[in-house]
Amino acid sequence: MPKVRTRYAPSPTGFPHAGNIRTALFNWLFARSQGGDFILRIEDTDIQRRVEGAVEDILGSLSWLNLLWDEGPYFQSERLSYYQEAARKLVEEGHAYPCYCSPQRLKELREEQVKRREPPGYDRRCRYYSWEERGKFEGTTPVIRFKVPLSGEIQFRDLIYGEVSLKCDTIDDFIILKSDGYPTYHLASVVDDHLMGITHVLRAEEWLSSTPRHLLLYEALGYSPPAFAHLPMILSPDKGKLSKRTGAPGVAELWRKGYLPEAVVNFLALLGWAFDDKTEIFSMDELIARFSLEGVSLNPAVFNLQKLTWMNGLYLRKKSPEEFARLLLSFLDRDLSSSVRRPLDPDYVAQVAPLIQERMRTLGEAAEATSFFFMLEVNFDPSLLKKSLPLLKMQTTLKVALENLELLSSFDTSSLEKLLRPLAESLNLKAGDLFQLLRLALTGRTASPPLFQTMEVLGKERCLHRIERAIMTIEQNVPSL
């Protein structure tokens, strides 16, 4: 058995999204699981649609997810002579022919066909020209079209979809070489897959219907074809094709939003593949060990961001405290309001980190979740409290708390608890009510990490200051007090 070689062959016409990268993942996993090689090839044969920065984005996305390639990237635009040579050979051997029809004529032809409710397709006008007739077109650069057999049937066995067949008379003479000298996908991918020794072509299901053409090309070129495995598409929540417009984030965007690469990989692996009826958390190594084409589903999958978000929370909680603090620091530095002084103190961030590690689903939520730790002051708005006390009671409560807190020598979690629980009782308040009041004064919110831990991290000085501010706020609201 020859060594398995797979490839990921994106075209740089946009930034990779979940669907594209899932194809890369499956190719990568299959190669790794078989001890094979994973090759990266950039299919940049459409100079019109080329997008600036797309190649960098593709490379960056793969690297971020740790889907490293063993060979490449190869660029098809640098390999034109191979395709041109193949096309020349096909023409010479009667498998292909130059076509001089103008784009204008093809357009009209198609419109005609649609109007007459005929299947659109090239009418093969140039297929039968003699050499003399071709001479008439001296000066115009033709395209090269493949001579598809007029009858017969192509059958092949897809590793995922099983037996697939297509009658030749439903395939028109497709273009293999454009007039600008660039190949179309069909020719380029066949030539390259052969030249690069690709053994397994794993690509999106949208290519399934084109595979018979490719098989025809392999045969005419005298190549033996690789195995094909088409992967189910990934759909947008609206069940349409995945695209930015319909809410499918690009890979780069996932990183910006604070998703972890290992979570993205794990989640993507589950889109169209399953190991069993229970397991769904897999490390990269487990994925490699378990991945198989048999586990690939036949149905298109809808990209479900909610589940990714849940899974990301899981991975975030799995991080070591140090690693999590490091990540947190970089996201806070980026996202915290500019009014917060930089550079951020890494030690302080490391103290904040454990308080929110299990409360976050994406790093993108970090700044919002922790801003009160970093702001100079917070707003005290008593109306936020569910069980509101009379303002007067609030004020006296805060004052008593302040006095007691001032006297506290060690401002740590357990000392704070030892002080505040009894204090609630002596003030004739439920502990929860006191704590909520303090929480609001200290954080400006009704939800935060546990109060005493939050206070310890905030530190005595900040806490006292914020309680004083809250007391003042009440006074300003009720001047007659």
Added chain:
RNA sequence: GGCGCAUUCGUCUAGUGGCCAAGGACACCUCCCUCUCAAGGAGGAGAUCACCGGUUCGAAUCCGGUAUGCGCUACCA
């Protein structure tokens, strides 16, 4: 229009003729834990397995048809 492929809870899926009056996960609801929010734990609701026929003692699983969805049908990939 033609051709191809698919069709199990809202979503991702398990299931390859009896173990399935269909299992797991996300989301949702309830309860427990609890100073709030999370996390965690325990429950709940949610799928006549697209539909109709057939094969079989027996079908989500096999076959045929219909419907629906998606894809291909470009000098795009």
